[in-house]
Amino acid sequence: MAHQRHMSQVLTNATEFTVSEIAQAVKRTVEDEFGHVRVRGEISGFRGQHSSGHAYFTLKDDAASIDAVVWKGNxxxxxxxxQEGLEVVAxxxxxxxPRSSKYQIVIENIEPAGAGALMALLEERRKKLLAEGLFExxxxxxxxxxxxxxxxxxxxTGAVIRDILHRLEDRFPSYVLVWPVRVQGDTCAPEVVNAIEGFNALPADGAIPRPDLLIVARGGGSIEDLWGFNEEEVVRAVAASExxxxxxVGHETDTTLIDYVADMRAPTPTAAAEAAVPVRSELIAYVEDQGMRQRQAARRALSSLRDRLRAAAAGLPRxxxxxxxxxxxxxxxxSQLTGALRHFVQGRRLNYSGIAASLQPRLVRQRHVELKERLRHLEKSGAGGLHKVVDRARLRFDPGARQLPMAARAFLERKRAGLDRLAPRLGPQQLRAELNDSTLQLAPKAARLAQAGAQLALGRRQQLGQLGKLLETLGYRNVLARGYAIVQDDKGGVVTDAMQLAPGDMVHILLDKGEVDAVVGGAPARRKPAKPNPDKGSQESLF
Structure with missing residues (x-):
């Protein structure tokens, strides 16, 4: 009982603290005692950055765990x-x-815990990129x-660029553009990405020529030294390069992820230069060898063609x-042409002798008289037919034309009588509308009548024009236009026989263009057509 009373007095005399004071005191004690530390453990619970940009996860080993946070800026x-499951040194x-009474580590830098962890991370990243098809x-x-x-x-500044330039100079001197980058360290990966994207962004016709080939190179080193070329952003930049x-990168035994995605992997920078260009002397020798072989092939082909031409020419006749x-x-x-021509002329002469009797002037004049009488008959029949057509049309349309005014007046009288009956019941506007309706009913009929008259007149006019053209075609004027003439005596009669005229008679001649008077100058005589002489061998007797 005495002991309990003593403890009660002690607790009663102790200093009182608030929760916040205790939390701040613990915070100061931990920060002052430990300060900066390096903690090795396995990352657990990492799900990427938070929406705020910070990253939260846990570092653990087989016996304990500690919360970890990486602020957005770091x-x-x-x-x-x-990365989840990776052993690191933070x-x-x-x-x-204080809010949850937990202690934690605010991480400023992370390093993989040894080469084994890096190799595990490298293998995991390789499998991921392989699944995406970047290594196909x-x-x-x-x-x-x-x-x-x-x-x-x-x-x-390294020996790599000197080895590349020296090897290119030996094999085939080329134009080289160097984009300087750091080949290890924290800035290696972004600088390499910028270099690859920068070369691809150069215009083809710009002031700085756009490369036809890129070489990404560095010397050998440890996996930590070469780690910049294993970064995912570098691999994707190489894959996206046009x-x-x-x-x-490295020596022949060194392997990085860009070796899988690059279009070609060279074991050393010197081997990359050798793969980039051929040997100039070998190329010149190859071109000369190909030229010589081409010339020899051309000579052999020409010789073969020449032999074939000679063989073909030997088989041809002269x-x-x-x-x-x-x-x-x-x-x-x-030799046969002269005799054939003579036989042809004799045949033509015989044919002409056979038809000469039908070409006498009397027969021509008789045909002319017949055509003239036929023309006169057609003129009379044409004029009579035209008058008959006009008379029939007049007989057909005159009764209707005489009845049209009377029918129109009767129709108007009927309409007016109807309007007079409706006038007491209709106002001025209704009367005007009724009158307009009547006018509208008569207008189409008058228009159709006018159109029918115009079409009939047009048809008659066309028929008359056709008859006039026929009359012109059959008239004697067309005969005069072909070189004929009409001879009239002093009384106006048509002379059709030379025996009707005597020397000194006056005649009037009608031509196609104009008229002339003439006097008969000699006694008329009937001439018989001269018979062709079969003894003449020239072609003039045909004409």
Whole structure:
């Protein structure tokens, strides 16, 4: 009982603290005691960055765990990003979170815990990119045979660029553009990405020539030294490059992820230069050898063609032999031409003698008289027919024309009588509307009547024009136009026989263009047509 009373007095005399005071005191004690520490453990519970940009996860080992946080600003500067299940060494400072009474580490830097962890991470990343198809052979580009411009992404101060330039100078001097980058460290990956994207962004016809081939190269080193070329952003930049890329990172035994995605992997930077260009001397020798072989092939082909031409020419007949038969046929035809022409002329002369009797002037005059009488008859019948057509049309339309005014007046009288009956019941507007309706009913009939009259007149006019053309065609004027003439005596009669005229008679001649008077100058005489002389051998007797 005495002991209990003593404890009660002690507790009663103790200083009282608030929860916040205790939390702040613990926070100061932890931060002052530990400060910056390096903690090794396995990352657990990492799900990527929070919406605020911070990252939260847990570092654990087989016996304990500690909460970890990476603020947004530090996360962007991390050279090695946290990944679930990876063993790392985290550098930061210990602190507490008073709200939940927990202590945590605020991480400023993360490093993989040894080469084994890096190799595990590398293998995991390789499988991920392989599943995406970035390592497929079908997507790799063919290297240009002879690039005009070569872009090199490497450090400008190392031995790599000197080896590449020296090897290019020995094999085939080319135009080289160097994009300087750091080949290890935290800034290696972004600088390499910028270099690859920068070369691809150059215009084809710009002031700086766009490379036809890229070489990404550096010397050998540990996996930590080469880690920049295993970063995912570098691998994706190489895969997206439109310019073919040769990977020459490290020595022959070193392997990075860009070796899988590049269009070609070279074991060393020197081997990359050898793969980029051919040997100039070998190329010149190859071109000369190909030229010589081409010339020899052309000579052999020409010689073969010449031999074939000679063989073909030997089997052909001589040109004189080919033309001999045709020349002989021509001579034979020439010798037969004179006799054939003579027989042709005699045949034509006999044909002319047979038809000469039917070409006497009396028969021509008789045909002229017949045609003239036929023309006069057609003129009379044409004029009579035209009068008959006009008379029939007049007989057909005159009664209707005489009845039309009377019918119109009767129709109007009926309409007026109807309007007079409706006038007491209709106002002025209704009367006006009724009158307009009547006018509208008469207007189409009058229009159709006018149209029918115009069409009838047009048809008659066309018929009259056709008869006039027929009359003109059959008239004597067309006969005069062909060179004939009409001879009239002093009384106006048509002279059809030469025996009607005596010497000194006056005659009037009608021509196609004009008229003339003439006097008969000699005694008329009937001439018989001269018989053709069959003894003459010229062609003039035909005419």
């Amino acid at each position: 996360y962007a500067r991390l050279g090695f990003k946290p 550098t930061g400072r210990l602190t507490t979170f 052979r079908d997507r790799k580009q063919a290297l240009p045979y002879l690039p005009r411009v070569i872009g090199v992404v490497t450090s400008p 310019i073919p890329v040769i990977s020459a 040109p004189s032999d080919l033309a001999a038969t045709q020349r002989q046929s021509l001579d034979l035809a020439a």
